[in-house]
Amino acid sequence: MAKALPRSPLAQPLPRLLPVAGVRLGAVAAQIRYKDRTDLMMMEFVPGTTAAGVFTRSKCPGAPIDWSRAALAQGKARALVVNSGNANVFTGRAGVIATQISAAAAARVVHCPATEVFLASTGVIGEPLDAERISDAMPQLYEALSPEGWEDAARAIMTTDTFPKAATRQVEIGGKTVTLQGIAKGSGMIAPDMATMLGFVVTDAAISHDVLQSLLREGTERSFNAITVDSDTSTSDMVLVFATAQAGHDEITSLTDPALAAFREALDSLLLELALMVVRDGEGATKMFTVRVSGAVSDESAKKIALAVGNSPLVKTAIAGEDANWGRVVMAVGKSGEPANRDTLSVAIGNVWIARQGTVVEGYDETPVVAHMKGQDIDIQIDLGLANGHAQIWSCDLTHGYIDINGSYRS
Amino acid sequence: MAKALPRSPLAQPLPRLLPVAGVRLGAVAAQIRYKDRTDLMMMEFVPGTTAAGVFTRSKCPGAPIDWSRAALAQGKARALVVNSGNANVFTGRAGVIATQISAAAAARVVHCPATEVFLASTGVIGEPLDAERISDAMPQLYEALSPEGWEDAARAIMTTDTFPKAATRQVEIGGKTVTLQGIAKGSGMIAPDMATMLGFVVTDAAISHDVLQSLLREGTERSFNAITVDSDTSTSDMVLVFATAQAGHDEITSLTDPALAAFREALDSLLLELALMVVRDGEGATKMFTVRVSGAVSDESAKKIALAVGNSPLVKTAIAGEDANWGRVVMAVGKSGEPANRDTLSVAIGNVWIARQGTVVEGYDETPVVAHMKGQDIDIQIDLGLANGHAQIWSCDLTHGYIDINGSYRS
Numbered sequence: 001m002a003k004a005l006p007r008s009p010l011a012q013p014l015p016r017l018l019p020v021a022g023v024r025l026g027a028v029a030a031q032i033r034y035k036d037r038t039d040l041m042m043m044e045f046v047p048g049t050t051a052a053g054v055f056t057r058s059k060c061p062g063a064p065i066d067w068s069r070a071a072l073a074q075g076k077a078r079a080l081v082v083n084s085g086n087a088n089v090f091t092g093r094a095g096v097i098a099t100q101i102s103a104a105a106a107a108r109v110v111h112c113p114a115t116e117v118f119l120a121s122t123g124v125i126g127e128p129l130d131a132e133r134i135s136d137a138m139p140q141l142y143e144a145l146s147p148e149g150w151e152d153a154a155r156a157i158m159t160t161d162t163f164p165k166a167a168t169r170q171v172e173i174g175g176k177t178v179t180l181q182g183i184a185k186g187s188g189m190i191a192p193d194m195a196t197m198l199g200f201v202v203t204d205a206a207i208s209h210d211v212l213q214s215l216l217r218e219g220t221e222r223s224f225n226a227i228t229v230d231s232d233t234s235t236s237d238m239v240l241v242f243a244t245a246q247a248g249h250d251e252i253t254s255l256t257d258p259a260l261a262a263f264r265e266a267l268d269s270l271l272l273e274l275a276l277m278v279v280r281d282g283e284g285a286t287k288m289f290t291v292r293v294s295g296a297v298s299d300e301s302a303k304k305i306a307l308a309v310g311n312s313p314l315v316k317t318a319i320a321g322e323d324a325n326w327g328r329v330v331m332a333v334g335k336s337g338e339p340a341n342r343d344t345l346s347v348a349i350g351n352v353w354i355a356r357q358g359t360v361v362e363g364y365d366e367t368p369v370v371a372h373m374k375g376q377d378i379d380i381q382i383d384l385g386l387a388n389g390h391a392q393i394w395s396c397d398l399t400h401g402y403i404d405i406n407g408s409y410r411s
Numbered sequence: 412m413a414k415a416l417p418r419s420p421l422a423q424p425l426p427r428l429l430p431v432a433g434v435r436l437g438a439v440a441a442q443i444r445y446k447d448r449t450d451l452m453m454m455e456f457v458p459g460t461t462a463a464g465v466f467t468r469s470k471c472p473g474a475p476i477d478w479s480r481a482a483l484a485q486g487k488a489r490a491l492v493v494n495s496g497n498a499n500v501f502t503g504r505a506g507v508i509a510t511q512i513s514a515a516a517a518a519r520v521v522h523c524p525a526t527e528v529f530l531a532s533t534g535v536i537g538e539p540l541d542a543e544r545i546s547d548a549m550p551q552l553y554e555a556l557s558p559e560g561w562e563d564a565a566r567a568i569m570t571t572d573t574f575p576k577a578a579t580r581q582v583e584i585g586g587k588t589v590t591l592q593g594i595a596k597g598s599g600m601i602a603p604d605m606a607t608m609l610g611f612v613v614t615d616a617a618i619s620h621d622v623l624q625s626l627l628r629e630g631t632e633r634s635f636n637a638i639t640v641d642s643d644t645s646t647s648d649m650v651l652v653f654a655t656a657q658a659g660h661d662e663i664t665s666l667t668d669p670a671l672a673a674f675r676e677a678l679d680s681l682l683l684e685l686a687l688m689v690v691r692d693g694e695g696a697t698k699m700f701t702v703r704v705s706g707a708v709s710d711e712s713a714k715k716i717a718l719a720v721g722n723s724p725l726v727k728t729a730i731a732g733e734d735a736n737w738g739r740v741v742m743a744v745g746k747s748g749e750p751a752n753r754d755t756l757s758v759a760i761g762n763v764w765i766a767r768q769g770t771v772v773e774g775y776d777e778t779p780v781v782a783h784m785k786g787q788d789i790d791i792q793i794d795l796g797l798a799n800g801h802a803q804i805w806s807c808d809l810t811h812g813y814i815d816i817n818g819s820y821r822s
Contacts, residue, residue, distance in 0.1 A: 060745030060753040090741050090753060092770030125738025126771055235745050313724075313809075317817035327536025330501050334471030334646050342471040342501060359503030360537055398724075399818070403811050406728035 010280035011163040019147035020179045021204040022046040022244025026144035027156030030137035032085030041156040042141050043080040051077035052212035053240045054220050062089035062236045064119040067099040071118050075209030077242050078112035082120040084157050088129040089235045101131035109142040122236050154183040161187050165277040169266040173259050174249035178205045186278040199239035206245035208253040216241050223271035226393045227279045228310045279394045284401025289378035296389035301338045303391035308336035316398035322373040326354045344385030421691035422574040430558035431590045432615040433457040433655025437555035438567030441548035444496030452567040453552050454491040462488035463623035464651045465631050473500035473647045475530040478510040486620030489523035493531040495568050499540040500646045512542035520553040533647050565594040572598050576688040580677040584670050585660035589616045597689040610650035617656035619664040627652050634682035637804045638690045639721045690805045695812025700789035707800030712749045714802035719747035727809035733784040737765045755796030
């Protein structure tokens with residue numbers, strides 16, 4: 001985390017970020033783990049802000065996950081505090097107290113109940129988090145908050161990330177312009193078991209907690225829950241959405257409200273853009289690949305098969321080696337445990353069908369596939385030929401860089 | 412496969428191998444994929460030999476898996492033919508015909524029904540297997556069979572293996588000395604979803620097909636089904652046991668026969684020894700590790716948790732890096748999806764309890780753990796503190812060597 005890793009070859013530049021009415025944000029160096037590294041980020045929301053969240057499914061989550069899950073129950077938010085030095089995981093009773101101290105410190109400066117403060121942490125596991133550093137830094141951090149603080153915030157939540165991640169959208173609701181803007185971090189332990197990284201989205205739309213929660217849950221399924229780097233799932237991670245209701249339109253309180261259509265689409269594409277940035281920053285990644293599965297017995301089955309392929313070390317190393325090794329794709333389909341029939345299975349790479357109905361396509365010419373494998377974005381298609389279930393996931397290759405990053409002493 | 416890989420630092424020498432009454436074996440170069448590489452192995456068994464087998468659970472198995480599964484139905488064996496150049500997987504109707512041609516060629520020289528010939532293949536996927544090469548080589552191969560052919564056989568089935576694998580045992584049944592001897596191959600795609608490599612064991616004991624099948628199934632659960640290299644499962648692999656009934660004792664036809672006790676123990680330990688050799692030859696492996704889980708809600712749950720830890724890329728890279736990163740162990744327990752409670756969880760490395768009941772042990776001294784991590788055999792213990800379920804699995808570290816082997820063009 002302290003090491004300066006080379007920037008991912010798949011990195012993307014930050015887009016131009018806009019203020020979002022109703023939120024002020026910023027970051028400071030609170031010396032949580034490393035000296036003089038910006039490691040504490042805060043957002044303050046206007047009263048009336050609604051919240052939605054999805055959390056890691058880990059059975060051993062960190063104390064901040066428990067805290068934010070509880071905060072979400074009442075659906076309102078006044079502040080978010082994120083530290084990127086210590087995950088506050090497996091820290092027992094001391095970890096619970098650390099969350100209380102952190103939330104209380106934010107509540108004091110914002111003048112709100114501590115239960116309206118959301119917390120997130122990422123970093124080392126099993127070491128006590130000294131929450132006094134968060135309390136001590138809080139007044140200075142609060143002074144630093146500004147509607148323009150987005151880039152600082154995006155940088156402050158990075159750990160092994162090699163580039164800051166943010167995305168932005170504007171749509172209309174009831175004749176009013178609404179902004180959605182989000183930041184994310186993550187580069188390893190990115191596995192689809194929600195939520196395996198940190199993502200924070202703020203919008204000035206007015207949307208009730210229930211509706212926002214449904215939108216986030218659906219959008220996550222096809223974005224943050226459809227990416228994988230190494231199949232490992234973090235104990236700490238979450239995606240939160242806050243709606244400040246400052247855009248001036250009538251509050252949306254029903255999922256079937258037609259005024260919601262454009263917003264839903266914008267949120268979905270924003271979540272996907274952020275999620276794909278996480279894959280682009282996959283530890284050691286030099287190529288991205290997508291796996292599209294069709295013809296499965298159900299969408300759920302298709303997703304499991306797609307993830308079996310996306311997580312297979314043999315597929316991931318083949319992609320790193322620019323090897324159109326479709327045999328490994330067949331192997332991964334077979335090991336998924338999902339219904340598949342070798343004699344109806346078809347595989348394409350770069351839109352060239354290599355195998356159809358369980359056997360190599362006659363006269364298959366590898367030339368265009370070899371060319372496709374040399375690119376940065378690899379496309380694998382699998383048709384199971386059984387029914388209509390389909391899914392798409394994104395992953396990255398497995399390279400020496402991954403070993404370098406994770407095989408050295410205590411990251 | 413053709414590349415000469417450096418011998419695994421965890422390799423073990425071949426033990427002294429004995430003839431086993433009732434089997435003759437040998438190998439030749441049949442030019443199946445590589446020129447002048449010994450790639451075709453055969454065993455001939457005396458009439459009356461019983462067989463048992465476990466097979467890959469892949470949904471896309473190769474044609475030889477289908478063939479041998481069918482052969483097993485009648486429980487008798489006269490021959491085994493194994494090629495190590497072409498897996499004959501995803502080869503459609505041509506693949507089925509190739510198995511028929513191969514079995515018929517062996518049946519011809521042995522003078523037995525083709526249904527008593529077992530087949531196994533390992534190698535490239537999706538390329539047609541030219542079975543004529545197997546037929547053509549058969550007479551010469553049959554001439555080469557001998558009771559002394561064990562080492563040749565062990566070498567002929569190797570693919571990316573860096574050392575030949577064999578193990579041997581002797582026990583008494585009814586006052587007669589009985590020999591059990593086996594060979595194995597495997598170094599990648601070794602995941603516990605049975606059977607993810609090739610293992611062939613021959614004994615001169617007299618044991619009925621049903622009893623042999625039960626013994627193999629049980630023994631596999633704690634050996635070949637308790638190892639993992641990269642979580643990938645092959646389309647081709649199997650473990651077969653043949654009993655030639657030449658030792659001279661009365662045939663054992665009941666699992667509860669007391670005369671079976673020593674044999675069962677010997678078979679279990681033989682299977683485990685072979686399975687651990689496969690882990691020792693894990694692609695790129697420099698260290699082995701075992702994960703022992705106790706206190707789980709069931710043995711099955713314990714095994715799933717142990718495998719989640721054993722398969723985690725972050726745990727595997729930490730072991731490669733000699734990093735006693737128990738936080739990654741906690742992460743992997745959490746992601747397994749099995750019942751776990753962070754506040755009753757304990758973790759030990761090298762028999763030193765680092766964390767107990769959800770928090771770091773007070774005064775934890777890393778020194779002996781750091782020393783343990785520098786060794787070649789790493790021991791991880793996890794106590795869930797919930798109930799009495801327990802399990803043990805074996806895995807190896809994830810290193811640059813794995814990437815080198817699998818990330819280069821078409822292995």
